[in-house]
Amino acid sequence: MKLYYSPGACSLAPHIVASEAGIDLALEKVDLKExxxxxxxxxxxxxxxxxxxAxxxxxxxVLSEGPAIDQYLADLKPESGLAPANGTWARYQLQSMLNYISTELHKSYSPLFNPATPDATVVERKAYLQKRYALLEAILAKQPWLMGDHFTVADAYLFTVTRWAKAVHVDLSAFTALEAFQKRVAERPAVQKAMLAEGLITSGQVKA
Known part of the structure; x- marks a missing residue:
């Protein structure tokens, strides 16, 4: 099985999921401009x-769309606990969270990477992201992971898109629970393995 990816893009989420589940993926880098x-x-x-x-x-x-891929990979290794069983209430809650991240966060970042985006739109999108992160901050202030006590594909997705904040100057410093969450995810060995493979960290940054 091969993952088509671009370093640090939303493809990092399924890369993390595969790493967490112990699924070996061949990696094929994609030049998104060309x-x-x-x-x-x-x-x-x-x-x-x-x-x-993809x-x-x-x-x-070929399967595309990150949330679909995340769930597919998790279902290949149900013992990993990365996604609740299909047909359960917990699975629908997970899908709800994935949709929230996709529509409210992921797509709100997109115009911030486009230098042609008008300044007024940039300001509006940053304010919108602040409001949408507030909901997740309240959740993470009460529990370590989005769905409770267990790391799931939703956490991999949130971690991936939230890493973009610094690059586009979205100030998330007020969200202390979110910052702690990002640190927890980054310290997971499987996450470090995926980030190292994409060149996002060096071997010297990998923690034992």
């Missing part, structure tokens, strides 16, 4: 959406 894979192929021929992540199964089937 829409080319590292070996020179047209990425649109693999994923017509042109975005990462996973290619041994059968040749």
């Amino acid at each position: 829409k080319k894979t590292a070996d020179g192929r047209d990425y649109f021929a693999i994923n017509p959406k042109g975005s990462v992540p 996973i290619e199964l041994d059968s040749g089937d």
Whole structure:
């Protein structure tokens, strides 16, 4: 199974999930500007959406969209506890959280990476993100992970998108529980393994 990724992009979340679950993935880096894979192929021929992540199964089937991939990987290793069983109330709660992160956070960051975005829109999006993070801050002030006492795919996704805040100057310093959460996730060995593989940290930054 192969993961098409770009370092630090939202594809980091399924990379973390696979690492946490002990699933070996072949990695194929994608140049998102040129829409080319590292070996020179047209990425649109693999994923017509042109975005990462995408996973290619041994059968040749391709699955895109991070939250769907996260759940697929978790379901391959249910013993990992990364996602509750399908059909349970807890699974629907997880899907609700994944949708929240996707629509309220992930997509709100997108215009902040575009230098053509008007200043007024930048200000509005940053204020919007502050409001949406407030809900998660209240949750994380009461429990270590988004869904309770266990790390799940939702935590991998939140960690990934929240890492973007510094790059686009979104001030999250008031959210102390969120900051503590980011640190907890970053210190997980499986997370460090994925980040090291993407070149986001060096071997000297890996904690024992």
